[in-house]
Amino acid sequence: MNAPGTFTLGPGDGSARTARLTTAHGEIETPVFMPVGTQGTVKSLCPTDLQDIKARIILGNTYHLYLRPGDELVAKLGGLHRFMGWDGPILTDSGGFQVFSLSGLRRITEEGVTFASHIDGSKHLFSPEKVVSIQRNLGSDIMMVLDECVPYGADRAYTEKSLGLTTRWARRCRKAHPAGDRGQLMFGIVQGGFFKDLRAQSAEQIIEVGFDGYALGGLSVGESRAEMYDILGDAAPLLPADRPRYLMGVGAPRDLLAGMAAGIDMFDCVLPTRNARNGTLFTFQGKVNIKRAEYREDDSPLDPTCPCYACRTFSRAYLRHLYIAKELLSYRLNTLHNLTFFSIMMERARQAIREGRFAAYRAEMEALYPEGE
Amino acid sequence: MNAPGTFTLGPGDGSARTARLTTAHGEIETPVFMPVGTQGTVKSLCPTDLQDIKARIILGNTYHLYLRPGDELVAKLGGLHRFMGWDGPILTDSGGFQVFSLSGLRRITEEGVTFASHIDGSKHLFSPEKVVSIQRNLGSDIMMVLDECVPYGADRAYTEKSLGLTTRWARRCRKAHPAGDRGQLMFGIVQGGFFKDLRAQSAEQIIEVGFDGYALGGLSVGESRAEMYDILGDAAPLLPADRPRYLMGVGAPRDLLAGMAAGIDMFDCVLPTRNARNGTLFTFQGKVNIKRAEYREDDSPLDPTCPCYACRTFSRAYLRHLYIAKELLSYRLNTLHNLTFFSIMMERARQAIREGRFAAYRAEMEALYPEGE
Numbered sequence A, B: 001m002n003a004p005g006t007f008t009l010g011p012g013d014g015s016a017r018t019a020r021l022t023t024a025h026g027e028i029e030t031p032v033f034m035p036v037g038t039q040g041t042v043k044s045l046c047p048t049d050l051q052d053i054k055a056r057i058i059l060g061n062t063y064h065l066y067l068r069p070g071d072e073l074v075a076k077l078g079g080l081h082r083f084m085g086w087d088g089p090i091l092t093d094s095g096g097f098q099v100f101s102l103s104g105l106r107r108i109t110e111e112g113v114t115f116a117s118h119i120d121g122s123k124h125l126f127s128p129e130k131v132v133s134i135q136r137n138l139g140s141d142i143m144m145v146l147d148e149c150v151p152y153g154a155d156r157a158y159t160e161k162s163l164g165l166t167t168r169w170a171r172r173c174r175k176a177h178p179a180g181d182r183g184q185l186m187f188g189i190v191q192g193g194f195f196k197d198l199r200a201q202s203a204e205q206i207i208e209v210g211f212d213g214y215a216l217g218g219l220s221v222g223e224s225r226a227e228m229y230d231i232l233g234d235a236a237p238l239l240p241a242d243r244p245r246y247l248m249g250v251g252a253p254r255d256l257l258a259g260m261a262a263g264i265d266m267f268d269c270v271l272p273t274r275n276a277r278n279g280t281l282f283t284f285q286g287k288v289n290i291k292r293a294e295y296r297e298d299d300s301p302l303d304p305t306c307p308c309y310a311c312r313t314f315s316r317a318y319l320r321h322l323y324i325a326k327e328l329l330s331y332r333l334n335t336l337h338n339l340t341f342f343s344i345m346m347e348r349a350r351q352a353i354r355e356g357r358f359a360a361y362r363a364e365m366e367a368l369y370p371e372g373e
Helices: A047-052 A062-067 A071-076 A080-084 A096-101 A128-138 A156-176 A196-209 A225-238 A253-261 A271-277 A309-313 A316-324 A328-354 A358-368 B047-052 B062-067 B071-076 B080-084 B096-101 B128-138 B156-176 B196-209 B225-238 B253-261 B271-277 B309-313 B316-324 B328-354 B358-368
Strands: A007-013 A016-023 A026-030 A032-034 A058-060 A090-092 A104-108 A113-116 A123-126 A142-144 A185-190 A213-216 A245-247 A266-268 A280-283 A286-289 B007-013 B016-023 B026-030 B032-034 B058-060 B090-092 B104-108 B113-116 B123-126 B142-144 B185-190 B213-216 B245-247 B266-268 B280-283 B286-289
Touching (some): A007 A328, A016 A328, A026 A032, A047 A328, A062 A071, A062 A096, A062 A123, A062 A128, A080 B316, A096 A113, A123 A128, A128 A156, A156 A185, A156 A196, A196 A213, A213 A225, A225 A245, A253 A328, A253 A358, A280 A328, A316 A328, A316 B080, A328 A358, A328 B328, B007 B328, B032 B328, B062 B071, B062 B123, B096 B113, B128 B142, B156 B185, B156 B196, B185 B196, B196 B213, B213 B225, B225 B245, B225 B253, B253 B328, B253 B358, B271 B280, B271 B328, B309 B328, B328 B358
Parallel strands (some): A090 A142, A185 A213, A245 A266, B058 B090, B213 B245, B245 B266
Antiparallel strands (some): A007 A016, A016 A026, A104 A113, A113 A123, A280 A286, B016 B026, B104 B113, B113 B123
């Protein structure tokens, strides 16, 4: 196997590209969608299920795992892979985004961000060094640097000041985890809000620090789709072409397609798993709200073209019944299905890029998902 | 395959016995424990999971399935087996017990029992003919007759009057579903509360009607364990030896063992599945409350002797984390484990009976589960 961090570009199509990224727990074909396993589990699924649906890399949340069960406990038990029984690649975020979105009483200083746990209100500090230490304890294959995710609507002055802090934090993260150490990769994060010149400024500074891959942060935070695509199209090419590019927290099928068109390689989002639990299911015939009365007597599979266990085994009527009856199996089957859809959608996208017909594939999928999510 | 209803006794040990019962969906080795699949699913599990844990027959609840999704819908979609993707045997109860325990405003008349749905308050009548019709729609392998489950503490006069009604209802059920029809078996239910002579009177009347098997109802309704065992030991031998005997709604490991010792062949209870969701786990080293702090750093499997997926894959520390974090996977893994425990406990009981060492096996298991549940 190649050394962790090896990134080998394959055929591309316009700005869209295919590649292989080597991690300490195996190789990933990109573009790839990473299911979110917040608390050491992709909700309702076993690791064997993740293999069945061909998930090749999953995401763990540093904020959640730090608070519960605690990164030191996870380290003592052999790291996150062993703890959760998953021996494929894992990317962990820095925890910064959850601090900004979930916890109360946060305060940002040069040192880091102080926050109160959403579980018990206890006070904690996430410094760049601390989040690196946590992610080293977790043993993830790809670590993310601490950054400030600027809220949507922040003005230029705030955004510029913030990106400077994000750069200084990135340098401290890099220092706390030298390149190549332990086979754990580290990705930098470009901020800069919705100001193109600030995005360029942030990209320049973060690239100068030097990471194994680069992420665009601070998108999908409340802006319109047009605004996001505008920044995406402008900022993605600023990231080094020979390193993986990761669009954080995105997203809906058409957003993944827009990201790939802009040259993004990696994505994560709770959308397929959260929507599964809300009964909103993705199919290659369009979206299905399984609770709708029209499915009450529908004996057909959710998606006749889908190879997942739910589609092979059950009718829409049964899936609707489970959802209406709030049965635990509903969450499981819906999650299995939605993640299978995302997995196949990405597999087909890679194939379309390789065969130089990505634009047509994108148009086809956008027609199925016209309104976004 | 033998005709449905064929019941072939194997080796016994004292009053305990082994046998094979043929149903339209396959043969069952008895004594057997039936996991409860209330609403067309054993909570959190797929049919493939039930196969993995060697569940040979499951129970469906007529009351729940009638109210939601409706037995006529299930019939239209090919019956309960096809609807829920389970092609092994299914026993359905009559719905009577749920009417008495769940619904409001119930009123018992000669005609049947009128009740209000616990879901939407709508009014319904369960007559003997109606519950047979529902179970024919569901297509279960074993149907139960409508009976009145006498509340614990009912006096002799009430109990005697009630068992007469239960007998008349049993006759009407039999008439509505002639022996051998559609390959669906029908079991009668003996009531009589905690009066031994009334139990004998009920048994005589129900046996006179003639069924494919016989159940003891009205036990495990709030009485002491001593009272239950007293009635059980007295009433079980009243049931025909050449027909399967079913102790309804029981129970804890030591109750299953007491039942087998009295010559009972079939059991059902929500205990293993409900306890799983409460974090109370059965192991062959005794009971484990997985939420306890002592398991926080426990890297060992829940039960090192258990072949279930949870025990093969995860540590107690991980199972505790999932439980504390209220993760959906907790319910699934705990349920897989507890049902595996019950499955193995029954398999070992059958083996012990065949080998004439059931008393020793019973004593061994009772030592592990001294206080009952």
